[in-house]
Amino acid sequence: MKNSLKHxxxxxxxGGKGERLFxxxxxxxKPVITFGAIYRILDFTLTNCLNSGIRRIYVLSQYGSFxxxxxxxxxxxxxxxxxxxxxxxxxxxxxxxxxxxxxxxxSIYQNLTILDQERPQQVLILSGDHVYxxxxxxxxxxxxxQDADLTVAAVMVPRVEGSSFGILKVNQASEVENFLExxxxxxxxxxxxxxxxxxxxxxxxxxxxxxxxxxxxxKKKTSKHDFGGxxxxxxxxxxxxxxxxxxxxxxxxxxxxxxxxxxxxxxxxHQDLLGASPVFExxxxxxxxxxxxxxxxxxxxxxAGSHVTVEDSLIASGCVIEGAxxxxxxxxxxxxxxxxxxSEAILWDGVEIGAGAQIQxxxxxxxxxxxxxxxxGVDPKRDAKRFHLTEKGxxxxxxxxxx
Amino acid sequence: MEDEGYEVKIATNARDxxxxxxxxxxxxxxLDIRMPGMDGLEALPRILGLKEGLPVILNTAYxxxxxxxMSWAAxxxxxxxxxxxxxxxxxxxxxxx
Numbered sequence: 001m002k003n004s005l006k007h008x009x010x011x012x013x014x015g016g017k018g019e020r021l022f023x024x025x026x027x028x029x030k031p032v033i034t035f036g037a038i039y040r041i042l043d044f045t046l047t048n049c050l051n052s053g054i055r056r057i058y059v060l061s062q063y064g065s066f067x068x069x070x071x072x073x074x075x076x077x078x079x080x081x082x083x084x085x086x087x088x089x090x091x092x093x094x095x096x097x098x099x100x101x102x103x104x105x106x107s108i109y110q111n112l113t114i115l116d117q118e119r120p121q122q123v124l125i126l127s128g129d130h131v132y133x134x135x136x137x138x139x140x141x142x143x144x145x146q147d148a149d150l151t152v153a154a155v156m157v158p159r160v161e162g163s164s165f166g167i168l169k170v171n172q173a174s175e176v177e178n179f180l181e182x183x184x185x186x187x188x189x190x191x192x193x194x195x196x197x198x199x200x201x202x203x204x205x206x207x208x209x210x211x212x213x214x215x216x217x218x219k220k221k222t223s224k225h226d227f228g229g230x231x232x233x234x235x236x237x238x239x240x241x242x243x244x245x246x247x248x249x250x251x252x253x254x255x256x257x258x259x260x261x262x263x264x265x266x267x268x269x270h271q272d273l274l275g276a277s278p279v280f281e282x283x284x285x286x287x288x289x290x291x292x293x294x295x296x297x298x299x300x301x302x303x304a305g306s307h308v309t310v311e312d313s314l315i316a317s318g319c320v321i322e323g324a325x326x327x328x329x330x331x332x333x334x335x336x337x338x339x340x341x342x343s344e345a346i347l348w349d350g351v352e353i354g355a356g357a358q359i360q361x362x363x364x365x366x367x368x369x370x371x372x373x374x375x376x377g378v379d380p381k382r383d384a385k386r387f388h389l390t391e392k393g394x395x396x397x398x399x400x401x402x403x
Numbered sequence: 404m405e406d407e408g409y410e411v412k413i414a415t416n417a418r419d420x421x422x423x424x425x426x427x428x429x430x431x432x433x434l435d436i437r438m439p440g441m442d443g444l445e446a447l448p449r450i451l452g453l454k455e456g457l458p459v460i461l462n463t464a465y466x467x468x469x470x471x472x473m474s475w476a477a478x479x480x481x482x483x484x485x486x487x488x489x490x491x492x493x494x495x496x497x498x499x500x
Binding site: 096097098099112115116212218219 | 448451
């Protein structure tokens with residue numbers, strides 16, 4: 001283990017209800033929603049930890065904790081606690097206080113005993129619903145160099161788009177001067193005024209400062225006990241808070257980071273996986289992404305009279321395709337019948353598209369059987385009556401849909 | 404404390420103390436750490452969970468618990484002494500806040 005990680009504890013926040021991702025979060029925790037055919041959203045953060053050399057991880061769970069536990073057991077049972085490495089899932093214990101987690105900061109407060117036992121010098125706080133590839137060691141080195149009380153990872157967005165995010169106003173030395181929630185006129189960076197810094201919800205705290213701050217926050221009646229909304233803004237100007245710009249060190253362009261907070265963001269992030277040079281590359285030998293291994297036969301393409309085409313798509317193993325698939329992401333065991341056309345769709349495990357069916361701009365949950373000749377994503381008015389439609393018109397078909 | 408003019412409720416263990424916190428209107432709690440059954444550091448977050456913002460002074464013969472993160476949730480940590488000046492001052496300060 002790298003020396004700078006020796007005194008680090010890592011906590012991943014994975015307890016949120018993910019209401020804005022409804023109906024996908026109807027029966028499971030947001031971090032374990034299928035992403036990129038064979039992954040779960042949480043896999044990207046856990047992979048970042050592993051690829052950064054981090055081996056001691058707590059995953060704070062609450063809503064839908066069974067689905068999360070199940071995934072951790074099936075995909076992430078890779079640590080050996082005897083060797084001092086672990087991934088532990090932590091739902092609210094209700095030992096210290098008799099309540100659920102009231103917010104992200106409260107989830108740390110309720111688990112102070114962990115920090116008391118581990119006595120780390122730094123605490124890395126992560127979120128279980130982001131898609132990105134980040135070496136936390138680089139951020140840690142920045143944090144130690146600055147001798148910061150808190151380092152907030154941040155990514156640049158064009159200033160005109162900054163109004164819908166939490167924006168960090170920094171000085172030339174990257175010290176945070178102000179934290180603005182959805183500002184009308186977002187401040188630009190001192191050396192790049194056309195871009196603003198958006199907080200990624202990735203934090204490194206000096207452990208003692210974190211403890212002081214969450215205790216203080218727990219006693220505040222007006223607080224929502226949230227890192228982004230309460231702890232960070234309250235520390236700015238009072239403590240040494242720095243922003244770590246998550247950018248390419250050579251080209252100085254922002255690195256890929258997506259918050260999968262909305263259904264449209266979920267859909268769009270899938271489009272980023274496709275094409276010859278995707279925006280987000282899964283085929284990266286330097287950054288293998290881990291998930292649950294599934295032993296399924298190879299996918300097959302059957303040309304029994306009708307034409308089979310697959311363009312710019314990701315197809316997991318165990319799929320049987322007899323129709324046409326374009327710009328789509330297919331999880332294991334998906335079947336596309338003869339003459340069916342699937343375009344810009346995300347099909348979860350075991351989805352079956354009947355012969356001649358037309359599917360466009362849709363997210364279809366695991367096990368759904370679309371009858372032959374059925375259309376989804378073609379007639380928005382009809383779809384709105386039967387399914388959930390996102391703001392941008394993507395149709396979401398839950399696994400209890402009747403067709 | 405009664406000599407100082409305060410009305411005092413006494414509990415001999417943490418469970419009784421929690422019952423008092425739950426049922427009586429209090430301005431402040433003076434809490435020992437080493438107690439039979441539940442100790443003071445376990446009782447502290449429960450007290451705060453029952454009455455958010457209720458000031459708590461940890462009053463113990465031991466200094467080592469000051470290092471424990473759990474003790475940081477108290478408003479003050481006063482080491483027990485035959486001289487009660489510090490404790491009285493802290494009580495006065497916190498009650499008048």
